[in-house]
Amino acid sequence: MIIDRLTERAALDDLLEAARGGESRVLVLRGAAGIGKTALIQYAETAATGLRILRTVGIESEMELAFAALHQLVLPLLDRMAGLPVPRREALEIVFRMREGAAPDPFLVGLAVLDLLSDASEHGPMLCVVDDAQWLDRASAQVLGFVARRLLAESIVLLFAARVPGPELRGLPELEVAGLRDADAHALLGSVTHAPLDRGIRDRIIAETHGNPLALIELPRGLTATRMAGGLGLLTADTLPGQIEESFLGRVRELPAPARLLLLVAAAEPVGDPDLVRRAAARLGVPLTTGGADGLLTIDHRVTFRHPLVRSAVYRSATPADRRAVHLALAEVTDRETAPDRRAWHLAAAATGPDEEVAAELERSAGRAQARGGVAAAAAFLQRAVALTAETPRRSDRMLAAAEASLRAGEFEDARRLVSALRARPLDAVQGGRAGVLDAQLTYASAGGPAAAIPLLLAAAGQFAKADPRLARQTFLHAWAMANLHADRDVLAMVSRAIRDTLPPGGTEPLELIVDAVSLMVTDGRAAAAGLLAEAAAAILDMPLAEVVGWGRVSTAAFVGIWDMEGLGTMAARQVRLVREAGALQSLPENLIALGHALLWAGDFEAAAATFEEGRTISEATRRTAPPPYIIMRLRALQGREAETTALVEQTLRASAASGVGTGLTAARWSAAILHNGLARYPEAVRYAREAEEKYDPWHSVWILPELIEAASRTGEEAVARDALDRLVETTAPFSGDFPAGLQARNEALLADGDEADRLYREAIDRLGRTRLRTELARAHLLYGEWLRRHRRRAEARQELRTAYEMFVAIGMDAFAERARRELLATGESVRKRTGDAAASGAELTAQERQIALLVRDGYSNPEVGERLFLSPRTVEWHLRKVFAKLGIDSRRRLRDVLPPSGLSG
Template structure:
């Protein structure tokens, strides 16, 4: 029976009931050791008698073995791996060491795990219980959190028990505190004297395990109340002392068995016996109830017992236990035996040992083939600590840094890189380490700091590898573009010009962005246009090119390039770059007026960036979403995202993200008719770099607020930009701006005609609305109605409600009676962003499995989204989707 946990039990009951109805859920139970997490997991297991239950326990000594914990959790369901799509089955089997496989993306392993959980749920519900999750190896933890965040309609519940510091962003959680006095008193023996009970209640701080174990450890004198029952130690330490007191009374063979089992962590009975744990000793330990033996598996009753058994042993005995376990694992057929042996040897080694370091390096190589980048980093790092040769030590630290970066552990990666850099002289390694440190700064620090890190490293690289130095300098310009820092860009561009000419197109584009940032629009755009040969570029280079196309007003080309990058990233597993590509692809779709597609793309990028912990990407995507919501007229959604995004971006020096957020707020206020507020936001947008794209809105805000004197500079800036961009849509917008300033009908009429040459409906409607307003004020009502009706039809179709409302008001002012507001003509507008993406792919003929692989969802969740989408779309079968999707594209 559980005491004092009724709220937690009720929440578990709700989760399990929902699972029986086909819903999914997750819960993290956080709390100190002994606080009752394991008891609540047992409660969940008892209440799930009608479900399939998977259980896993984190073991600290196995935290460096990639996917060890995941294998333990899934082992009873591994016979269903072959039911997964081939790529997923291969990735998961390779990660778990079940077959040889090339390195795979950890996200593909996560998707395979999600699919397997859905498969194991079948027609029944599935409960996954994860205890001591803080001790899970990083690869297993990433995989399970990935799956937990994407559970929707799979009939799966995942409950994690973990210490307070356990990272589980985005999952529901409950923090367990101590029991109240009534519940705590119920756990104490009834025959204790009042003063002893009171002291135990006080010192245990409501910790259930302490309340159960401390009374059992009292001496007769303490129990009678003649001595202080406990000392002034933290609860966990007091409980460990209580367990240690129990162990001290056991025979030596039992204490030895407990120590070997604690040092091992795998629970394999045969390995423990081979390492010196005698059967009589194991039996005595089991009789003490400190551990249990179930078939060929040995387990401790509580993790603190393991800690007490290990920490209370003298150092010499601990070292001997690890050596014995390493010997026992020699020649073992277990897939992870070599890795475990290497780590036991490392634990038994106090000083440098090149042989052990080499074995750890080999373990890191095996981790690479299984996608266990965090385990790989740990192995290389420990190998470095055991290295004799300083150069080899730095090389291993460098490898650890790269692996940690691949695992998404950017802070740790940067620290390792800093440790390795002084002794590394290989240009390729310097480039890699510089990128690790710069990547950390870009996403968690500031792009300006990242650019300076790159510039500091370039001279060491340029002497031996000018081509690699060129790439570093292009990256430095990208950092300057993000941070809006002209000196950084100018410095990097000057260093680029000093390098031998390579003919690499990105060098010209980097120079072009530098000129734009410095305000030289003509030269900047000329260089960006000259650098459009993209042949031979990989994912990082193409991502740079897509961003440069956005700056050059070539949204269609940017979307094409970013879409190609996104597809490559999904196929190759370069997930960090995928969030980047989705950011540019989604914003380009927004610039083209394809708001539904843009919302789906940006939403997918934002969820991915949050999973990765890429703070810069999260803020940039948030501001991009705000920009889309401004055009859609979602006032609270836009303001919430933009204001938060701008505030946090300003704090971090993310000028480009803040520019998009301020632009979003300015467009929103224009749509609301608040010209003064719009001008205030738009005037705060930097006049150079990407900010030039917002100049047209600044012109309109200045004119509408009665401040035409403040329209001159942004008008000239936008006219210059449009003239050199040479795109019909920018030419038309430039004519609209000129017409607004000059109040010139010819420019309005020319703008409308130019808009007809290109498909950019939003800007076309803005122009027709502005022209219609001018005509109405000129008392030409019939002519005004033509333009206003055209504007209203487009705004309605796009779902731009604020602008549609203004168009209706203008039409009413002409004496017309406009049609009532209607939903956007896009038939997919009734869907959520995720439903829209699922429908779009299904309409193209993709299966549920294929869709799940692209969107990181389980096939069952894909089916659930289609089930929800069909009635919204007024259809009953999959075969009708293609026609719906085609009509959306036509609209």
């Protein structure tokens, strides 16, 4: 019977009613041990008439077994796996050990579970219960947190109960379960005590237990009437869970030795399998009976304790010898074929000292966990393997593996402890290099920033160079990428020289080519590196998935180095497709950034905004740091949205200065320069462009110099403009492509006179017109039209300015369009002010609705849209109905009319 809890029960009733009405709901019941969360879950299960119920429970001793709780929850649905898309079905089969394969991304598993639940809810609403969520294994918690944030229109209630929700569940709707009200607490206490209690004593008991129902029920058990009447003996432990545990322990201590040992076997066996408990108990000579267990243990189709605190109290109070004996017995009865990881864990708990055989078993378990994507479980197995490894060279390898797994799992303190211990050990070159890379990663992760991590990476690369040139190249490339992120020309030059001095040039693999090319570009200039950069760019277009995931983001340097923005778009689109198809979702945002920038060069603003939103959605779903706002900041600058651009610029400048990420400073000032050039505020554009150029490096010149030349030529700062033009020509001249040649001609024309200027403008328009880089072509038409008007060639000026104006409006570059309109007015032509269709279409849509609308417009089905945006097909359809209502249309085909494709979309 539940006393009170009217508010909580009403909230649960609302959740269930919403599911019956076709909507999903998520709730985390949060509260102390014994406060009544499990009772409320039982109430929900009883009230869930008409709903299918799925259930799982977090078990403290099972926290190191990846996906254990998730498997328990979805086991009744596994017969539906055949209907899942192949990558998701295979991901589930791998993590549940139904097949072998490479470790899937945990969020591909999340999508598979979302699909399973959504499909099952088609046949009726569901209640999914997760009790003791604070003890979920990390992999299960990650997936369930992901699913909880993506449910919307699936007729599912996902109900968690936790003492303190872990990071995977933070931010979900919560309901705190507090103690009973005084009147109800008095009634409950009176129902379980037989001795008359003084009112003051009762008040004190209720006040000090905070109305905790389990405390009120359990603490009085076994106390004499005198101790109850005097109020003594109730509050001997420091905390309320400790008090309740102490109460349970008092009852355990009074049991006969065989009953206590049986309780310990049940406490150490995480699955609740009565057959395993029976066989382990038999090995210890303990009869399988709960008659003498004082109601603390039930054994029927499953082994269950009266309360989880009974399990923890029994286990923690046992002697080390008894715990080892119980774990050894459980290991001996656990099947090495079907449950090798649980067997290894039991063997480890039974070990009394170094044991190479058990350590090797744990290492194999770590490999299996890693193959299933259970990084946290792999780290736990490896850390235990280290503890059981004698002082041999093998210990260093295991320490390194444990530190690497801990770092990937986000357990930074464990990784630091292991790396610190490694420093005192003799290491060979490869081991030293691995330790150095770990040190660099930990330094960067602990807010040390690129400047502190780069020397550590260089030292590690130097060690690798003695034994493994490929590892050396990978590490040097990461150091180069971090130096580029730092955006300091001296640091980038120092890293590039170290590469040239350490590694022999040559090689045809993509990794060899890109390392040679980018380092040579910095040390000797683009002209010297032109051939290598072109070779690297060609090789990157065929780069295998493993390298795309490992260092593919750095490969953009080759395309930017040769001014091939269209090639950048092709490369980025391929890498996004590969990463998405492989389900490597955590690598997707960085690849989307490259694609987004390429789409901006092409003037495809809708698609560029969609890449930014997709990257943000992925980061939100995977609980990772959101990608930097460089794409959306540059987009808003190109659109001429002053307030939004200014806010993003200021935010990025602050964040980048604090983190030491120089590319953020460059990107923010570059965007500001674009904005002010569009608004014809040339002094401000010069200021921002010159500030951006203070950290000039060979990669970012492609972005900064044209803005500086245009603005300085308008303010009469000819020396500044000519200096910038000289450096621009130095980087464009080695390449014959239409984009670098056209951009060079456009900027040379700004500083030329007479027929030469006319020729250069025409060449720029001709060259840029052969590309798909519409923003740059439109700006060439604008600059030529402005030049023609100033030279009183009004008829020709009108033609160029009208072309520029129409292009700007179509693209959505409203500030530049207004600049062209004012110039047209100055020629005597009347022109109506318009805004870009791309900016106006569907303006009422939310960011997510717009993403869905654009994907459906481009021909994607609901399941395919759901795969891209981590939503179930039912939720996509729910959003799509809202899109149709807002846009006043009634079919998917009509989306092409109201959101016409442009540029590279699709």
